[in-house]
Amino acid sequence: MNSNNNRLASRLGLFVLLGVTLMPGLQAQPAPVEEIRPGILRGYLAQSELPNALGIIPPVPEADSAAFAWEQSVNQRLLGLRDTPRWALAVLDNDLSFPSAAGTFSCALDMPINQQDTPYLYQLLRRTLPDAGLATYSAKDHYQRTRPFVTNGEPICAAGQEETLSTDGSYPSGHTAIGWAWALILSELAPERSEEIFKRGLAFGDSRMVCNVHWPMDVIQGQIVAAATVAVLQSNPDFTNDMQQAAREIAAFSGRGMPANRNCEEEAAALVIVVPR
Template sequence: MLSSFLLFGGCTSNQSQPLEPVAELIPGILIGYLPHDVIPDGIALLPTAPIAGNAEDKRLNTEVIANQEGFRWELATSDDNLEFPVAASMFSCAIDAKISKEETPQLYRLLRRSATDAGLSTYAAKKYYQKKRPFMINEAPTCVPAKEAHLRTSGSYPSGHAAIGWLWGQIFSEITPEYSDKALARGWAVGESRLFCNVHWQSDVEAGRTMGAAAFARLHANTEFTSAMAAAKLEIASVRAKGLKSSRDCNAETNALSLNADSEKL
């Protein structure tokens, strides 16, 4: 899903010192931290993709697409948007703090660059398997009708959004340990949103999380990444000292997250 990802596409004391420029992979998309030859390889790491969703995929997908309305559907639609600056606030409710290019420039850049790494980690397997997406089989609506033509040409396995969401969940769990559970739950929910959107199977989402975890582990051997993590942690402390909160509707988000795909409430 590299092509899809690329289409959507930086401590208070540091704000007076502009960040050093980072090259772009394509216009608007920053290069990641990982050189190409060390990005985790989904073909080597993942099990063979179910051709069109296994039995559990189809059972869960049937249940989820019957609930394409309300708060969870709206959140799933929002979670599809990985463009910045919108995507920067995705975890702001989970950690109860404002995240923006102006207030947290190091964190903002960290999210942009790490998303590239996670997205690229799914590319080889997507291209190799070219698995059909659920809406191509069940003909039910998706939350992104304008993107369906492109998605038909982009392999479903593994999910790039799930990889990015799970990687970001791990990042926020580490830099805001007091909100670790909420950060990881939010990262998990990004993958669940792909089920509600009817653009991925459960096996795609699980494989995406595996790639996000693999990318996160590999990033810890990169000094640029670990330095950015330390700087981002200081920025969050500064934002908290200022009392700056999320601009999102956190009550609505909490309600939506109570309806995950494996919930008995479906």
């Protein structure tokens, strides 16, 4: 396993419930997948199959550019969201470990997401995490952009991770790539919920700016890398199989009145808070 895998990995039941039964062709559990590190499943893509972020996204904005001046102004305005409900959501979004991260789109899909009830969807999220995250590292390692908290000296929502993040390139945002990849995938599985899914996916990227760990262009270009990754995934047979099974799980559970992983009222209240640009 290469150093990129090590770096990202270091951070990072029966389908019968309340009268919902197995659909034809839906297996109860997917085949086990090995972990590349404790808690991190092997992705669908080999390292050689990942999109080359360095060749896709533009260079980091120059220090004396209008683009960077805009980024700095956005960052300063976002510091005012500290200790608000929006900051609390950014704290949640910072945690990419499972089962916590499985709840990210639970409210958007109006259903629970967990290993017992939705095993294919749960695995789909876990396996696409390293694919989208690692795809950012060709650019991250090349540019080694300094993160905003190092520049402004203000707190971050990822308490205790300051030392690790200060030596990890900011551009593009790996968290954003993961969250936007999930949004693109889930919108394909549940197009009728696409508005809620995309709203939550965009907010996931915004959380990285609220958290004071990424600049706006880091987030924007993270979304580009996510789109490139999802495009490559479409030709992977294991991915497409898990997509088919996950679609059946969503059809069985979404909108059935079952409790989501998180408090959806609190999430909605946090999302109402405008993230300034």
